[in-house]
Amino acid sequence: MLSQYTRGIELNSLTLTWSRHRLGSFLFQRIQKDGKDSRFDTLKPYFFRFFNVWSIQGLWVFLTALPVYTLNSSEDTRPLTFVDLLGLCLWVFGFALEVTADRQKSEWRDNPVNKGRFITVGLWGLSRHPNYFGESTLWLGMFIVSTPILHGWQWICAISPIFVVLLLTKVSGVPLLEKKADEKWGDEEEYQKYKRETPIFIPKLPSM
Template sequence: EKVYVLTGALTYIAITLVLVLASPGVDARGMVLAAMVVLWAGRLGSFLFQRIRKHGKDDRFDELKPDFARFLNTWTIQGLWVVLTAALAWVAITSDKKVGLDGFFWAGLLVWAAGITVETVADLEKARFKNDPANRGRFISTGLWSKSRHPNYFGEITLWVGVAIIALPVLQGWQWAALISPVFVALLLTKGSGVPPLEKKADKKWGGQPDYEAYKKATPVLVPRLK
């Protein structure tokens, strides 16, 4: 599981750096996009690695490990995840079309910064909560988690939307197809391996408890409530 997490993060970083080095004339927009991918992958990879090292496992693999074929298939899916998630950034980095640091760049940078900040803070809040023995068997409903049941995923989707905004001005021809990236991330997290299994697990563990049912009723699944 540790190898799986590190492989995913290092693949993002390695491919991004190779594209930068192999592409002549990468401009400021391309360099910033590359830095965004590297920073995101490095942070997420190190966070997940430390979490697995502390707890000894990743719960996501519990149902997969008994079935070798399904467990092996996760590596294939990981390759697809890497390519589809970062495709838009990679296409923009290597695009022949060059555009100065315009409004799209600054707007996208702001959105990306907001997204990675939310994701990072949410992850740290949950890690701190789970590391406190007093919270054993309880669900988190404080900080960003009082505004959204999955603020980390909201941050993740937001940061890739930021990447898309920055990339827009340099896309041309077939490259527009790479806009599938933020759509893929959103669908993966809201319909696939993100929200659904976690909601199912939470319902199984705390469903029927008045405090949990009240929290679930008052707190949006993804987009944080501002009040």
């Protein structure tokens, strides 16, 4: 029984930690600073398109947290295993990647010298969207932590990390930002060079 509660406490704590940083801290501070979320500027004039985005986000919350819901409702008492440690390590890696990328971009934007420019330093020199890769990785870690207790229909939780990747790379995250960046810097050779040399999602290995 202790293992069940420990695993549940672990997943719930990881979820709260992520939500506090990503939603309660980083995004809130960004909106306070900018006064808006510019990613939605082109959608706001169109009610149904804007409504669809918010509906997708509601679906995202539900599907992404499936491992947490399942674990919280499970009575399985299997002991903690190496799989739990693997999932936790993936979560820590993904969370650290996301937090670091967010901080680097915030510091870049706060520097007046960089106004109107695109970021290529730090993790942003290894991936054009390292924060989204980090987020995908941490949710994969969450799913892995839940796998020791999954059986039968509960394996539907595998939808969680798959959905996160598809949402961020095909729907609301990367596509919107790539389109905005192309409109802003698409005619610049320096930006085209950055796109050619920097992966869009999975980071490349840093050069030695």
